[in-house]
Amino acid sequence: MQARVWEAGSTRMRRTVGLAATVGMTAAVVAGVTGGASVAAADVVVGCTQAGIIVNCAFKVDGEHVLPIPAGVTSVKVTAFGEAGQNGVGTGGLGGVVTADVPVTGGTNLYVLVGEGGGNGGGFSGTATESLKQDREKGLKSRTLVAPGGGAGSLGVPGANAGESGSGAAGGKAGTANAGGAGGSGSPSGASGVLGDGGAGVNGGGDGGSGYYGGGGGAAFGAGGGGSYLVPKDGTKRLAASGDKAKVLIQFNSLNPIIPIPGLPDLSQLSSSFGS
Secondary structure, X not given: OHHHHHHHHXXXXXXXXXXXXXXXXXXXXXXXXXXXXEEEOOOOOOOEEEEOOEEEEEEOOOEEEEEEOOOOOOEEEEEEEOOOOOOOOOOOOOOEEEEEXXXXXXXXXXEEEEEEOOOOOOOEEEEEOOOOOOOHHHHHHOEEEEEOOOOOOEOOEOOOOOOOOOOXXXXXXXXXXXXXXXXXXXXXOOOOOOEOOOOXXXXXXXXXXXXXXXXXXXXXXXXXXXXXXXXXXXXXEEEOOOOOOOEEEEEEEOOOOOOOOOOOOOHHHHHHHHHO
C-alpha cells in the first residue's frame, strides 16, 4: 500500500516539477532576452503582451490583424465587440458582443477582424482562419466567431440592434445564420444583406449592419437591420453597451514566447516529456 501511494505521488510530483521547470525556463529565457520577466510584444505582434505564460491581446484598430499562434496552443479565449450603426437623423443600433473559446492550431495564423464591412451600418468583429485581404470570399467563409454590427438609423427612426430587424415595413430585416436580411419594403426597396456585409439603404433609409450575414438596408426613412451572430459552441452573446467601440480581446496561455527566439526549442513539447 505504501509503495503504491508513493509511486502515484511521485508521478504527480514529477509532472508538477516538470511543468514548473518548463515555465521557469520560459521566464528565464525571455528575461534574458528582454531584460525582464515580462514580454512586450508590440514590435512583433502589435497589441499583444506576455507575462509568464499568460498572453493578452487587444485589437482596437479597424481592419484585419494577424496573430501568429505559438506551438502548443490549441485554444484562445476571444471577446469580440461589433460596431454600432452610425447616427444620422436617427441613432444607430447597438453592436453585438460574443465571448467564446476558439480552437486554434499552433504554428498557424489567426486573422483578427475589427469593424469589418461597415458602411453607415456597423462593421462586424471576430476571427477567421483565412485572410480576407488575400481572398475576401474565402476569408468570410473561414470565420470562426462573429460579433455583428448594428443597423444605421433614419429620420427619427433608430437603427436596429445586432441580430434584430428594423421597425415597420420599411425597416431592413436582420441577417440570419444562412442568409442576409431582406431590404425594407418600398419603391424602391432597400438592398438585402449578403455574406459579411449589410445592404444599402435607399432614399434616406439606413444601411444594414455587417455580420456573419448582413442586415438589410432600409427603404425610404426605414432603419437598417442588424447583422447576424456566429457563436462557437458554449459561447455567449449579448448586446454591446452604448459607446462601446469595435474591438477584439484575446487571451491564452503559452509556454512558448510569442516573440520568436532563435534556437529556442518548443517548450510545450518539453513539458510533455517531463510528465511522462
